[in-house]
Amino acid sequence: MQTCKEIGEFGLIQKLFKNIPARRSDVILGTGDDAAAVIAEPGVLLLSTVDSQVEGVHFRWELISAAQLGHKLAAINLSDIAAMGGTPEFALINLSVPEDFPVEKVELFYDGLIKELDRWNVQIIGGNVSAAAVFSASLTLLGKEAPDHLKTRSGAEPGDWLCVTGSLGKGAAGFQLAENPDIVFDERSKVTAFWQTPEARIQAGQRLSGFSEVHAMIDVSDGLAGDGTHLCEAGRTGCIIFEDSLPIHPLVRKTAGTFGESLTDWALYGGEDYELLFAIDPGAFGKIKKDLSSIVPVTVIGEIISSEGVIRLKHKNGNLEPLRKQAWDHFRS
Structure with missing residues (x-):
């Protein structure tokens, strides 16, 4: 049986998405770019992107503070919207933390995240919290763009x-x-x-x-x-x-x-x-x-x-x- 390491990240993505049904008519851009683009209303495209920071994969706590990690999660998602020329608008956060993780550290993470999102007038509108073996956070960022500027x-x-x-x-x-x-x-x-x-x-x-x-x-x-x-x-x-x-x-x-x-x-x-x-x-x-x-x-x-x-x-x-x-x-x- 082939492993994920053998096929690689991009090979796995291709395999997962090859069986997706034909694109809907309101989907201008799906997989394969920095963000997806769908028609929200005439003259307005909705942009969406998601990225994560997982302990032991993307970072180690001895190298970055909680507030810095929150800033970074915001910035790497904002960068995807920037690559499309768009304006970021809303965000959803998915947070997974060990049961013995300090609450103060979670709050500091949120402080860094919100500060960087506020800089661009991005509003967090929801999310999810669950228990996990290691700390991980995923941010879904929504933005907008005019079709002729995409x-x-x-x-x-x-x-x-x-x-x-x-x-x-x-x-x-x-x-x-x-x-x-x-x-x-x-x-x-x-x-x-x-x-x-x-x-x-x-x-x-x-x-x-x-x-x-x-x-x-x-x-x-x-x-x-x-x-x-x-x-x-x-x-x-x-x-x-x-x-x-x-x-x-x-x-x-x-x-x-x-x-x-x-x-x-x-x-x-x-x-x-x-x-x-x-x-x-x-x-x-x-x-x-x-x-x-x-x-x-x-x-x-x-x-x-x-x-x-x-x-x-x-x-x-x-x-x-x-x-x-x-x-x-x-x-x-």
Whole structure:
């Protein structure tokens, strides 16, 4: 009998969803993107996404506080809505806790969750609480978007520029430093916060949704290589990523130096950066960069090519190297 580890997370998802009946006419977008989109009323799409944080799988308590975990659960769901260009509205929370778990810690978790949701005017409208062997929490987030502004993973065209908001490698740097509390590092809390309390690019996503020249978009949660692969697979294209264009935060550069790690590997495979990766008409880059300049920097990091499934890294010396199509997999990572 085949195991979940053998088939992998994405193989399991494909197997589970292959027998779903034909999509209803009001379902614009089902599985396979950052969020689903259904027609709520004329001119309005309802977006929905769900994500979890499970003790021993996504986090260990010695690396993150309860309030930080609540913030993070909110942020990773908000990031999915941002990738669609949408506006988050409502949330439902499913909480599972051991019977001897401290009530105060649950309250601190909720404080962090609600604070980050309140920042975007998101209202918790219900949920569920149950007992479990370990702490786990799942958030279902509902949002809205105009049909003509919806951004999806598919749609990238050969010749498009591949762009990213902010910087890459932050999640890997923050996790590495959190795992090594004895390492002396002057700005430790700033770096660990990259992983513990990430920022969802809601405003950037909403601005980008207004540009017809943005052809495809995804959030960088599984790593640039993995999410770049998802974007290209959805559009049946390939891409070349420019190593010398990868945006790296100075503190991430400093952290990598401390641990002797590869900045390129962190940017490509680290994951949990929650930036937006998007493909655009090259002629629109100037106005898009200007429009987002007050929110977040935007960098061109590659180009879309017609060779389906070909994902390559162009090194600083000009050499091209096939990238591992590596993304976070719950059963293999």
